[in-house]
Amino acid sequence: MLQTLRVGIIGDYNPESRYHVATDAALGHAAAALSISLTPSWIPTPSMERGPVETRLKSFDALWCSPGSPYKSMDGALQAIQFAREKGWPFVGT
Amino acid sequence: MGKTQTVRFRPGSLIHSAYGRGEATEQFACNYGFNPRFRGKIEGGQLKVTGVGPDGELRAVEITGHPFYVATLFLPQTSSTRENPHPLIVAYLKAALAFRTSAERKL
Numbered sequence: 001m002l003q004t005l006r007v008g009i010i011g012d013y014n015p016e017s018r019y020h021v022a023t024d025a026a027l028g029h030a031a032a033a034l035s036i037s038l039t040p041s042w043i044p045t046p047s048m049e050r051g052p053v054e055t056r057l058k059s060f061d062a063l064w065c066s067p068g069s070p071y072k073s074m075d076g077a078l079q080a081i082q083f084a085r086e087k088g089w090p091f092v093g094t
Numbered sequence: 095m096g097k098t099q100t101v102r103f104r105p106g107s108l109i110h111s112a113y114g115r116g117e118a119t120e121q122f123a124c125n126y127g128f129n130p131r132f133r134g135k136i137e138g139g140q141l142k143v144t145g146v147g148p149d150g151e152l153r154a155v156e157i158t159g160h161p162f163y164v165a166t167l168f169l170p171q172t173s174s175t176r177e178n179p180h181p182l183i184v185a186y187l188k189a190a191l192a193f194r195t196s197a198e199r200k201l
Contacts, residue, residue, distance in 0.1 A: 092186045
């Protein structure tokens with residue numbers, strides 16, 4: 001059985017955005033190379049405005065801050081980034 | 095439209111070891127300039143510049159002593175293919191796998 005990773009993508013998913021589509025695809029490429037099953041979840045930025053943000057984020061094994069600012073909620077995005085930094089969650093921001 | 099540029103990585107950095115080499119050609123979005131989301135990270139004071147452009151322009155940062163914390167102004171996801179997954183993203187997922195089962199995952 002494959003190991004499964006849960007990746008939370010901080011961002012307001014837009015299917016018209018080639019960067020968003022590329023983010024999901026690239027995660028799939030890397031997961032396949034590592035023979036793991038990966039479930040990406042896009043986390044709407046407004047959902048992280050009202051704390052505690054860790055309740056929303058702690059179930060993910062890694063967080064990704066997506067391209068495509070301005071976000072609907074810059075404050076929500078920054079709270080998630082701060083969580084990753086302060087709590088030591090694997091994080092990439094591109 | 096976006097542009098392509100060579101990015102050089104600081105030896106000994108996480109991003110350098112993820113790529114396994116000192117530089118790479120990467121793609122940038124049309125409006126890749128200063129992004130406010132970097133503000134909080136820079137103000138945190140823990141960030142190290144670990145990727146620069148041809149004239150020393152900031153292109154990537156990371157935090158030392160963190161399981162994996164990397165931010166880039168370029169878009170690795172846009173050059174990834176199934177045949178050649180992007181090495182930074184592979185390194186990120188490896189860190190996530192290790193974190194998933196580690197004692198550091200306290201929440």
